[in-house]
Amino acid sequence: MQTATDILDIQRIRADFPILDQLVNGKQLVYFDNAATTQKPLSVLQAISGYYGGYNANIHRGIHQLAEKATSAFEATRQKFQEFLNARHLEEIIFTYGTTDGINLVAQSYGRRFLNAGDEIIISTLEHHSNIVPWQMLCEEKGCILKVIPIDDNGDLLIDEYEKLLSERTKLVSVVHVSNALGTINPVKTIIDKAHAAGAVVLIDGAQASSHITLDVQALDCDFYSLSAHKLYGPTGMGVLYGKKALLEAMPPYRGGGEMIKEVTFEKTTYNDLPYKFEAGTPNIADVIAARTALEYIEGLGKENIAAYEHELLVYATEKLSQIEGLRIIGQAREKVSVISFVLDGIHHQDTGVILDQLGIAVRTGHHCTQPLMRRLGVAGTSRASFAVYNTREEIDRLAQGILRVQKMMM
Incomplete structure (x- = not known):
């Protein structure tokens, strides 16, 4: 069965977004803050x-x-x-x-x-x-x-x-x-x-x-x-x-x-x-x-193809992050788009974001302009990774490794 990964040429798509080809703190940028704003292809610029x-x-x-x-x-x-x-x-x-x-x-x-x-x-x-x-x-x-x-x-x-x-x-x-x-x-x-x-x-x-x-x-x-x-x-x-x-x-x-x-x-x-x-x-x-x-x-990419590929990333990331001891995913709705909010036991979400940034990984931390929701869920805030069509499984692997690094440094 053909998947969205088979249909979309992700490396070609990534080449359309010049901002992705840069180093942050000496590391290749991983941009997982797409729910805040997506990056812009060269054609838009x-x-x-x-x-x-x-x-x-x-x-x-x-x-x-x-x-x-x-x-x-x-x-x-x-x-x-x-x-x-x-x-x-x-x-x-x-x-x-x-x-x-x-x-x-x-x-x-x-x-x-x-x-x-x-x-x-x-x-x-x-x-x-x-x-x-x-x-x-x-x-x-x-x-x-x-x-x-x-x-x-x-x-x-x-x-x-x-x-x-x-x-x-x-x-x-x-x-x-x-x-x-x-x-x-x-x-x-x-x-x-x-x-x-x-x-x-x-x-x-x-x-x-x-x-x-x-x-x-x-x-x-x-x-x-x-x-x-x-x-x-x-x-x-x-x-x-x-x-x-x-x-x-x-x-x-x-x-x-x-x-x-x-x-x-x-x-x-x-x-x-x-x-x-x-x-x-x-x-x-x-x-x-x-x-x-x-x-x-x-x-040009096909919105259905984008949605299918992002869902593949969501499934992969959910499985990957769920394996990390001490990590809890906040929000397990029956139907979701490619957003994962999580907390780490004993570690403030802001510390998580700062350390991940040092590793070149951009996530959003805080209450995400949803303070009443955070109160209902019993958390002060979360770290949020949100995926777009130019993201990859390899980047999710880097996120998982980065979270382990956070835990090692903070515990």
Whole structure:
């Protein structure tokens, strides 16, 4: 049976990422911090420099050649994300500065307009702070009530408990598609269907899912979906909010300024049509353009191939690390992406990260912006290794050897 390892030429893929070919503390870099941000292929770097060096100009409204070329490239990215998410309408794709920005847009626009005192918002224990704090702020302002779906000790949501939280007072459900801290894949289709049956709208935080899972917002039937390009081998500071057209049309603008207007007088302003109503000011043009190149890179490899290969790495790493005495994997959900969080008996996670860095191995340590989740699991934080398509089994072997070195030095 042919595996993803057989299909993908990993060494050729690694050659596309120039940052991987360097030494850290005299050791070949092993980059296992992909859940924080993925590295960028050369084609993405060239797209950024190509814009600034070849057709740098502000977009829309300009009639000169550079402006028209920049506008065309900018809007081509919108079309590519429409295809990537399988959105029904092009104007359902709103450019943001990242997942957090998209969530805040919904909270401050939809939430302020349509939620009232006593209305209930449901999130989950697995949420990143960016999908907790905006809703807390809205609740403080509007008098709404925040409720939380619990999890079991493996890091799976308790769907029966979620059903008990739903009521006629539930107006919005906002949950993460994939946990950044544990790798748990949530049953978002089930969550969405149950929320809709209760009359609530649903936002999905897709920051971690977008690089691992094939997405279809029409099949999911979510009302909003937010993601970041820098998790998709693309640049930082650029993201997308998908929203159903009817909802976006009913929502007031989030920011005021240029581009989001039709006509301005000192007495009154009329707002632009979608998607521009939510894109005030000069956008992050170069990174929007480069994001399309990142999606094309993923397309070229095949997202299903990437997911299958990353799963092979996850299985291999789970088996390898499970053999280390004194290591405990935090998060054993039934379905996971290629993320492993772990703790070492008697060793602080920060010490683990520092020593691994001395060995050239980059992992993330701490609470991963999920402090309530860490408290629920009874740990102060974890060390997290997260894998991407350019990682290898040999690098996982180095991680295992590095952990043994940590234990030897600290015990």
